[in-house]
Amino acid sequence: MTSGPYNYSYIFKYIIIGDMGVGKSCLLHQFTEKKFMADCPHTIGVEFGTRIIEVAGQKIKLQIWDTAGQERFRAVTRSYYRGAAGALMVYDITRRSTYNHLSSWLTDTRNLTNPSTVIFLIGNKSDLDGKRDVTYEEAKQFADENGLMFVEASAKTGQNVEEAFLETAKKIYQSIQDGRLDLNAAESGVQHKPAASARPLAAAPASNNNCAC
């Protein structure tokens, strides 16, 4: 533990989707920086963050794409679903409309990702319990019916944020272990970095490389 090389063996791609203002960017920020951004501008495009986590003793690099939630960008953000190993689908527990739109987000996710993509439903802003507009039970039922993992979280207090990202990774890792996720498929959203092994002399990483500049 003291001196083992710090090296990740997998890269998982995540996307975060959901209506505008539900707190996608804040969740990402909380996860990568452990901070809350009180006045976060709307995301105009797609941002990303990374963090290395550990699952079952394996270092995994998460590459997280935070998409714009505004309806007008919907067609464009669809480009980014491809190759996601995990999708965090977020709604705001204080705004029912964001919950009502989940089925359409789910349809997009199912259509644009592959069957092994892990979808995690997050009911955000759980700190605003007083303004709650969607009950836990109702959302839980929706998640169960659709086979989604689910927590209520708060990007503000950090509650359950870590859990949502890590549980998703565990599930993906589990799929790899079970062989449900084909690492060789280009769209699996997982890249495997082979474990350390001595290489034969001059077995060059460039053997199939045309010396592109």
Add this chain to the structure above:
Amino acid sequence: MNHDEIKVVVQEKFLSSERVTALLCDAKVFHPEWVKKDRLLAIVEYGDEKAVFCLFSSCYPPKTFTDLSIEIILPIDNSFKCEIDNKPSDPEAILYLNLQSRLSKYKFEIQMTPRVDNFVDDLFRGIEAVNKIPTQPEFVWLKKYSVKNDDQTIAESIMLPKSNMHNTAPVAIRESLIKRKMSDKELEYTFTKNFTVFCGTWNVNDKSPVIPLKGWLSVDQEPPDIYAIGFQELDLSKETFLFDQTMREDEWYCAVLNYIDKRAKYIKVEKVRLVGMLLIVLIKEKHFQNVRNVICDTVGTGIMGKMGNKGGVAIRFDFHNTSICFVNSHLAAHVEEFERRNQDFRDICNRTRFVQIDQQPKSIKDHDHIYWLGDLNYRITEMDPITVKKLVSENNFKPVLEWDQLKQQHNNKNVFSGYTEGPITFKPTYKYDPGTDNWDSSEKHRAPAWCDRIFWKGDTITQLAYRSHPSLNISDHKPVSAIFSSRIKIIDEEKYRRVYEEVIKQLDKLENELIPQVKVDITEVDFGTVKYLELQVRTITIKNIGKLPVEFEFINKLDETQFCKEWLIVEPYKKCICADETCEIQLKVLINKTSACKMNAGTDKLYDILVLHLYGGKDIFITVNGTYQRSCFGCSIEVLVKLNMPIREVPVGKLIELENKRDQAVSNQSTYSIPKEIWFLVDHIYLHGLKEPNLFEQPGLHSEVLQIRDWLDSGSIDPIPGSIHSVAEALLLLLESTVDPIIPYNLQSICLKASANYLQCRQIIMELPEFRKNVFLYLCEFLQEALQHSSENGLDSKTLSTLFGAIFLRDNPNLVQEPQSRINKQIIDKKKAQFVYHFLVNDHSDLMFSR
């Protein structure tokens, strides 16, 4: 640090028999995933064989050879190729070196310096040499350098991303950064504790352990925490020397286990032997769980610099958070050979390499605590044996020690530089008659010497005792031992985890900060009202607010082949911006007839979202927006002929509906017999311009054409603005812009076939839908009228039929044709002209009023 000094460091990375013959310092390697950071290129020669090494240095310039890691090895064999190009953009200063060996191929970018000549010369000499010899060299010596995955991952972990939407994030040099950060913060998560270390050394002169060792190994008040016991000349038989086999190893090992302090329980950490040199490290059982990464190595410095009759054996391990290395060595013999002994010491230092999977190999000096013991073989010179013996017998060691070669060499920093030795308060340990405490009585009458010594290196080591044990007298040497109290850093697991997490968090943050960051001043570009053929420009500014240069590019959206709509031009669409600099991007909108048709038909809108991609970073959406002001340009003739109001007054939905239903609605219930817009323009020329010189030849003014467009679209009651030429041009543009030409696309080939035959051409026209026939004949009538005035306007029927042939029989842009040859196109153009020509020279008024 100059070139030669760097070369010395690089040479240290190799054995002394492997010579660095040429070196280039700032080479960059082209690899899609490696940062184009400076590398060192070295040509290394071993015997007749040469190879090119590419080395990565963790700091620049490299301070020691451990800063260097070998990344690429290219043996110069007869598969080796070398090509040199100049960098096209900078041929004077930069060279590209393309090296290929076996299956590997690399391209390096190197700075043009005088050294490049030497390097390339040396390279070509190597290639020449290898091609002269008939057999393929084997390069056995390279095997030990085979590139370890470790080096590769470092290189990979600093890779930069290259692909677009599905790319990977930029990764900093994580692993080494974490290590460094953790060691910087070591104090925050460690505390220290003293442990006792017993070091013993004995040259046993080929003897078996026939006496108890207790008087050497177990004489202290407290049992030590660690034992490191070294023997030399364990076995002087030929078998041992040649085949490195001996029974004595086990004998002595058992004896040691028998006679170590019995008050504590010990476990073997490691045991290593080379010929007669044996090193045993034991530790108290209760500490064993804190021992990690135990590795040993041996170095022979005997005959031919290889054999193991002289040299060193070493064991290293991490104890808690302190790295410890024990070395047992037997250096060259003979009184005068102190230089040789110094050399042996250096060779052991340079060649001992603790190789561990997944890590940079470590050398002796990479340890917090080093204990070096052994028969170092330094003698007393410049003092006659009689005097030595006399002084020693009086326990007056000081004057004798002044003549000790090792003290002298050590003081002069020729050997054991940085190491410490405690004061010597015991008699010389060599040379005795075995079995006695008497000085050697053989003829040689050697002077006594302190051959057997113990040195240490490390800040937190205190020597508690340094002594010999004369009662153990079976050998011609006496055993020596030292006790140390060594401060060991111990990790507080709790604190460690906290600091580790902090470091990881910091690095994650850093990594996220290194993601390219830009500021775009406007992400919603509103073009307001956009009119037909009127170019509009808006500018957005991108500022690089990150710490690294940013390359941006507008990229395609999913399933699209262009990054923007056809009516939009983006300049530049791709560029690199340095930190703190800005780049202006122009967005230009131009609605031409193709896009106007789509706007009118509602199949396209003045709306687009562009994806501005930052390499290695985020994507920014730029929304482009505007209102297209509908115009008669780009409508279909069917719709124009039906519209009884200016087009601007037609509701958007209505126009789209008309355009979409135009095929069904061609019935005869058109409002006009020809579109009013065509009539206005033709009538204007008919009334005011038939005599205008260069009619239909001189271009109009663009601004006037735009005014005429507005006049038509708004249904103005003012006179038509602009000159005759502008009106004539507007007419041509209008006829050109219709969704399909007056003679529809599907009839074009029939017309061309019929073009030689007036009657057939007439037949085709007669069968056109009523309003198309009307427009065609009306225009021909008008052109005939214009030709009446050819003396003034200079028109001739050839010119007019060519001009209007191209308009009436316009090619279908959507039809993917094989590219027409020029000749072919000329033939087609001529046929089009011929077709129209019939109607300019024949009277066809009868057709007009048929029905």
